[in-house]
Amino acid sequence: MNRIFLLLTLFTVSFTLHANAQMNTVADTVRHYENLMQTTDQPEEFERARSWLNRYYRDQVTRVEEDVPVYVLPDPLRLDRGHRVDNTETWVRQRRPEILEQFRTHVYGRVPEFDYDTSYQIQSVDEHALGGLATRKQVRVELANRSNGSDATIDLLIYLPNSVDGPVPVFMGLNFYGNHTIHKDEGIILSENWMRPNETIGIRNNRATEETRGYYTERWQVEDVLQRGYAVVTAYAGDVEPDEHGRMRQGVRALAYGETGKLAGDEWGTLAAWAWGLGRMMDYLETDEGIDHQKVAVLGHSRLGKAALWAGATDERFSIVISNNSGCGGAALSRRRLGETVGVINTSFPHWFCDNHNEFNGREADLPVDQHMLLALIAPRPLYVASAVEDTWADPKGEFLSAAEASPVYRLYDLEGLPVTTQPEVDQPVMGTIGYHVRSGGHAVTAYDWQQYLEFADRHFGK
Ligand code: GTR
Numbered sequence: 001m002n003r004i005f006l007l008l009t010l011f012t013v014s015f016t017l018h019a020n021a022q023m024n025t026v027a028d029t030v031r032h033y034e035n036l037m038q039t040t041d042q043p044e045e046f047e048r049a050r051s052w053l054n055r056y057y058r059d060q061v062t063r064v065e066e067d068v069p070v071y072v073l074p075d076p077l078r079l080d081r082g083h084r085v086d087n088t089e090t091w092v093r094q095r096r097p098e099i100l101e102q103f104r105t106h107v108y109g110r111v112p113e114f115d116y117d118t119s120y121q122i123q124s125v126d127e128h129a130l131g132g133l134a135t136r137k138q139v140r141v142e143l144a145n146r147s148n149g150s151d152a153t154i155d156l157l158i159y160l161p162n163s164v165d166g167p168v169p170v171f172m173g174l175n176f177y178g179n180h181t182i183h184k185d186e187g188i189i190l191s192e193n194w195m196r197p198n199e200t201i202g203i204r205n206n207r208a209t210e211e212t213r214g215y216y217t218e219r220w221q222v223e224d225v226l227q228r229g230y231a232v233v234t235a236y237a238g239d240v241e242p243d244e245h246g247r248m249r250q251g252v253r254a255l256a257y258g259e260t261g262k263l264a265g266d267e268w269g270t271l272a273a274w275a276w277g278l279g280r281m282m283d284y285l286e287t288d289e290g291i292d293h294q295k296v297a298v299l300g301h302s303r304l305g306k307a308a309l310w311a312g313a314t315d316e317r318f319s320i321v322i323s324n325n326s327g328c329g330g331a332a333l334s335r336r337r338l339g340e341t342v343g344v345i346n347t348s349f350p351h352w353f354c355d356n357h358n359e360f361n362g363r364e365a366d367l368p369v370d371q372h373m374l375l376a377l378i379a380p381r382p383l384y385v386a387s388a389v390e391d392t393w394a395d396p397k398g399e400f401l402s403a404a405e406a407s408p409v410y411r412l413y414d415l416e417g418l419p420v421t422t423q424p425e426v427d428q429p430v431m432g433t434i435g436y437h438v439r440s441g442g443h444a445v446t447a448y449d450w451q452q453y454l455e456f457a458d459r460h461f462g463k
Contacts, residue, residue: 026056029052030053030056030362032049033048033049033050033052033053034049034053034358034361036048036049037049037050037053037347037350037358038355038358043246050347050350051347053343053347053361054344054347054348056343057341057343057344057347057361057362058344060341060343060362061339061340061341061344062337062338063338063339063392064338065338065397067338068336068337068338069335069336069337069365071333071335071336071364071365072365073333073335073370073372073405074367074368074369074370074373076095076099076372076373076376076405076406076408076409077091077095077408077409077412078095079094079095079098080098085412086412087412088412088413091379091409091412096377099369099373099376099377100313100314100377102368102369102373103310103313103369103373103374103377104266104354105266105354105356106266106354106356106357106359106360106367106368106369107329107353107354107357107367107369108268108269108271108272108275108310108353108354108357109266109267109268109269109272109353109354109355109356109357110266110267110268110272110354111256111267111268111272111276112256112264112267112268114145114255114256115145115146115147116143116144116145116255117143117144117145117146118141118142118143118280118283119142120139120140120141120142120284120287121139121140121142122137122138122139123138123139123140123155123189124136124137124138124187124189125137125138126187127162129159129185129187130159130183130185130222130223130226132162133161133162133163133223133226133227134159134160134161134162134222134226135159135160135162135290136157136158136159136185136187136188137156137157137158137159137160138155138156138157138158138179138188138189139155139156139158139284140153140154140155140156141153141154141155141156141235141280141281141283141284143252143255143280144255145255145256145258148255148257148258148259148261149258150249150254150255150257150258150259151255152239152240152251152252152254152255153239154235154239154240154252154277154280154281155179155189155191155235155236155239156179156233156234156235156281156284157179157182157188157232157233157234157235158231158232158233158288159222159226159231159232159233160231160290160291161226161227161229161230161231163226163227163229164229166289166290166291166292167289167290167291167292167293168229168230168231168290168291168292169229169230169231169292169295169296169297169457169461169463170230170231170232170233170285170291170292170293170295170296170297171225171230171231171232171233171297171299171453171457172232172233172234172278172281172282172285172296172297172298172299173233173234173278173298173299173300173301173304173308174234174235174236174237174240174274174277174278174300174304174307174308175216175219175220175234175235175236175237175304176216176236176237176301176304177191177195177198177201177203177208177212177215177216177236178190178191178193178195178208178212178236178238179191179234179235179236180208180212180213180214181201181208181212181213181214181215181216182214182216182217182219182220182222182232182234183214183217183220183222184213184214184217185214186213188213190208190210190213191208191236191238191239192207192208193207193236193238193239193242194206194207194238194242194244194247194250195207195208195238195242196238196242196243196244201215202215218444218445218446218447219301219444219445220232220234220445221447221450224447224450224451224454225450225454228454228458229463230454230457231290231291233281233285233291235277235281237274237277237304237307238251239251239277240252240273240274240276240277241253241270241273241274241277243270243303243349243351244351245349245350245351246351247351248263248270248273248351251270251273252273252276252277252280253268253273263355264355265354265355265356266354266355266356267354268354269351269352269353269354269355269357270349270351270352271303271306271307271310271329271352271353272307272310272354274304274307274311275307275308275310275311275314275315276311278298278307278308278311278315278318279311279314279315279317282296282298282315282317282318286317293317294319295319295320295461296317296318296319296320297318297319297320297321297322297453297457298311298312298318298320298321298322299321299322299323299324299453300322300323300324300326301324301325301326301444301445302324302325302326302327302330302394302443303326303349303352305322305323305324305325305326305327305330305331306323306326306327306329306330306352308321308322308323308326309321309323309326309330309331309374309375309378310374312377312378312381312383313374313377313378314377316381318381319381319382319460319461320381320382320383320384320456320457320460320461321378321381321382321383321384322383322384322386322453322456323383323384323385323386323399324386324445324449325386325387325388325391325394325443325444325445326385326394326399327339327340327391327393327394327395327399328340328341328342328344328345328394328395329342329345329352329353329371330371330394330399331371331374331375331385331398331399331402331403332371332394332395332398332399332402333370333371333372333395333398333401333402333405334360334364334367334370334371335364335365335367335370336395336397336398336401337364338392338395338397338398339392339393339394339395339398340393340394340395341362341364342357342360342361342362342363342364342367343361343362346358346361347361370402370405371402372401372402372403372404372405372406373406375402375403375405375406375434376406376408376409378406379406379409379410379412379413379415379417379433380410380413380415380433382433382434382435382456382460383403383406383433383434383435384431384434384435384436384452384453384456385399385400385402385403385434385435385436386436386437386438386439386449386452386453387399387400387436387437387438387439388438388439388440388441388442388443388444389426389438389439389440389441390440390441390442390443391442391443393443394443396423396438397423399436400423400436400438401423403417403418403434403436404417404418404420404421406418406434407432407434410432410433410434415432415433416432416433417432417433417434418430418432418434418435418436419431419432420436423438424436424437424438425438426438426439426440427439427440427448429452429455431452431455431456431459433460435452435456437449437452
């Protein structure tokens with residue numbers, strides 16, 4: 001009997017030791033690779049660390065509600081020192097800047113100080129575009145930093161509705177593969193810039209081909225938007241900065257660092273660069289007499305939805321903010337860890353966030369903020385969050401809850417945030433100062449989504 005007991009004890013002890021040793025090995029490897037990703041200047045080494053970590057974090061991804069951990073969200077209406085925020089003045093002067101600062105330091109990164117000059121080149125104007133429906137303008141925004149010799153250009157495509165005497169309200173957003181993808185219109189200049197590989201849509205050798213013209217017509221609904229009296233303004237996100245790790249110096253971040261300058265851990269990633277670019281597009285709109293720059297709705301899909309939200313949070317000139325299926329790092333609550341997680345996104349797209357954000361890989365609960373606070377930064381301006389039911393990677397429920405949890409900040413302004421407290425049924429939009437719908441179908445922007453955005457903008461722009 002004693003011997004059996006001894007054997008059992010020995011077995012348990014050795015099993016526990018072995019398991020602990022294994023756990024240590026995994027934890028050590030994670031730490032080692034996390035460190036390597038931040039410090040190495042060897043591309044192969046970086047890639048080895050990145051892909052190992054990416055597999056590691058992907059293995060932990062959950063897809064079901066039952067696996068959502070118990071979590072406590074930070075309170076948008078409580079100052080870091082603990083005092084409750086119960087008026088808009090304290091919100092504007094203290095709490096809002098506190099939250100912005102936390103997002104800058106730990107999530108998107110701050111834009112450093114640098115000087116630059118701006119000029120605008122009108123590249124073409126056609127007053128009879130789209131069969132006379134619109135005036136098409138193409139404008140190049142030129143940005144240059146004389147002190148370090150770097151420059152960047154952003155090519156704007158603008159459609160103004162001919163049926164309305166200006167100035168007109170606007171829907172503005174970045175696109176994934178060039179301005180010419182949003183419509184078949186042959187007058188749109190084909191982008192010559194670097195693009196992410198995408199054979200299916202006709203990107204060859206990292207460049208757009210004619211095949212891609214009009215590929216994303218559904219995502220933009222140009223005719224409908226114009227017929228409703230709105231202008232459409234877009235630019236290729238890759239003009240602002242190419243969407244690939246290591247290409248920072250080919251976009252606007254080069255303006256700050258030139259060829260050699262180094263990025264600090266709390267300085268901007270690509271999402272913040274895109275958001276900054278949206279601000280430069282807005283600068284142009286302020287100079288265009290055809291545009292009502294008090295009525296600019298900024299919108300974006302997916303990664304560009306994340307950028308649109310951060311643009312809306314940091315630049316209060318955007319008067320409506322729309323997030324389409326923005327998911328992790330966008331509207332969805334990070335602490336739910338359903339679908340894409342912080343660890344997965346930082347190792348899939350290591351250039352999107354600031355380097356400090358990596359500290360929260362697998363540690364969402366330690367973030368001083370969550371994404372409902374990003375949405376709250378948009379208050380009191382109208383905000384629309386759209387999900388798609390099959391887009392589980394973006395956690396539709398997490399996007400909804402985030403909008404609901406931003407509502408108390410809207411209520412501080414005596415505004416109805418989101419008019420409901422439980423997630424509406426599929427294809428049942430709700431519209432307060434915050435709007436929300438979960439559309440049937442998957443990760444996309446569809447005519448249905450646009451109908452809601454137009455309706456929402458009509459209401460808030462008083463049309
Ligand atoms: C996915 C990424 C998402 C989302 C999406 C997109 O690969 O995991 O965060 O941004 O891309 O932009 O289409």
